[in-house]
Amino acid sequence: MSQAEAPESEVPGTDSPPRRSPRRWSLGLLRSEIGTTFRRWRTLALLAVLAGVPVLVGIAVKIETGHGGASGGSGGGEGGPAFISQVTNNGLFLVFTSLAVTLPFFLPMAIGVIAGDSLAGEANAGTLRYLLVAPAGRTRLLLVKYATTLTFCLVATLVVACSALATGALLFPLGKVTLLSGTSISLGEGLLRALVIACVVALSLTGLAAVGLFLSTLTTSGVAAMATTVGLLITVQILDTIPQLHAIQPYLFPHYWLSFADLLRDPVYWDQLQKDLGLQALYVAVFGSAAWARFTTRDITA
Amino acid sequence: MPSPPTAGPRRAVPAERERVIETRGLTKTYRGGQLAVDGLDLAVPRGSVFGFLGPNGSGKTTTIRMLMGLIEPTAGSARVLGExxxxxxxxxxxxxxxxxxxxxxxxxxxxxxxxxxxxxADPTADPRTRAERVGQALERVGLAAAAGKKARAYSLGMKQRLGLAAALLQPRELLVLDEPTNGLDPQGMREIRALVRELAADGTTVFLSSHLLDEIEQVCTHAAVMARGRLVVQGTVADLSATVLGSSGGGRLAVTTPDTADAARVLKEHGVTDLDVTGERVTGNLPVPASAAPPAADGPALDLADLNAALVRAGVRVRGFGAARASLEDVFVQLTGEGFDVAG
Structure with a gap:
């Protein structure tokens, strides 16, 4: 506790230090938020699990084909995840298989954890009040949290895709890609399509991210928000498989998730993809607005 | 930044813009109908060190949260730094x-x-000076050596210091400190008090909530007392002691002597009231000067030296002689009651 903390930089007339206009929307908070999120052990563990799935699938396919059953092609896709029969012929298909395997639960669960914890976790730790008093601004903080969750969606998807590509390249041959429609494209174009597919998968998760963010504004318990988001996901996924509920199924956010396979056709079938992205946009609009309405008026008592 | 009146006229009503915090009828009713703050009219003058007192559950924290924009008031208005x-x-x-x-x-x-x-998180903070300002703030609260440690491993006192450092990241016009010495060791408390005085000397208004009355008394120029969501009294610390304690505001005198009867008689003649004799100790309230209005902080008008001389002249053998000024604790207890239970 020294009295001599006086040397106030070299600014002359330190009475009014250089302050920037509060109106400027700096990216400082976003950078801090993304940095903080991706430095947490929890985030890294989630990504590690996601990266592990393609490796497991790849090894399982390798062992299975090693025991005989040649390419297992006779069974086609029946009984296994999409594209799994093509993996032995072309390692690139492990990317599509892995995305198809992780999209129903692994990926959205990870998103649910990050989105659910985004605001509720801060409230639980009490840091929310200090961010708001800083002042982060409620709308700005909400946008930063959502942007960080979306970043996580993209990173998580790319982690799955890259891990799958590496595993596929290591265990299986790579080469020309035969599309679902029967035409062949070069490996380069195949990689490009894989990248587009990863982006579409990431976009497919934006609706759930908005739902998670909204749930996160409702409570001061990070665990409760995470559990509710994941619970909701499981419920909706189950509802989506009950034939009697076909009337509501087109409105459930995961309904068109697996439509990314249509990008592997020539020409590409856009119908389902458009429905998927439109549905996600609807969810983002509805739950994003609800989150905003809730968060900007809420009493912060934690 | 208008320069704050460091030793401004105490009794003059501060001009509108000289109030750093001003609330009018500020009220908060929580869902479920619990009235946490009820029609609060608070006025904190610029440049003051303002002690905000009240028993647990009296609405202090709710008030602070409303002032900081964390909680929407149910009724009334709050202005901070004039806005x-x-x-x-x-x-x-x-x-x-x-x-x-x-x-x-x-x-x-x-x-x-x-x-x-x-x-x-502060959009006005300059990122170019960020590292430097963070370093200075850490230095200021004595945490420079532990800056690299994970906050999880900090003791409560260290966390408290880090919280203070966060409040000192920029030069501030107003500091709102809710229980700042909570969890600190005596050394740390002294440092915080020194820091508060230093900041106040620089012209920062400090709004200090605490239930350590001793601490408030040592650093505050003004104080307000809340009880059950209402503001009971506010003013300068000296004013509070004088007006609230009334007759006993002059302080309490204690004389240790074997000749208790004589001592009591002499003291009574000199206007000491409410005399009490226990063993070899005689205690009584010193008289308040006739013009009770200007609360001279430097003790009662009756010259204690004269009183002592009178005792000795009367043949009283004095072993000990001393006066204790009325403390803020007396004011506090007088205003909020002795009860230990928190208000429902």
């Missing part, structure tokens, strides 16, 4: 440093990392 809250939060809050209901930190970040993050 309405919570509406003008983006303009007001960068000039306010706050420690609200104890520190809250990211356990997985280092002390320095925590400050960097809170600073990044």
């Amino acid at each position: 309405p809250m919570p509406g003008a939060g983006r303009r007001v809050l960068p000039k306010v440093g706050a420690l609200i209901e104890g520190p809250a930190l990211y356990g997985f970040l280092s002390g320095r990392g925590n400050l960097l993050r809170f600073d990044a």
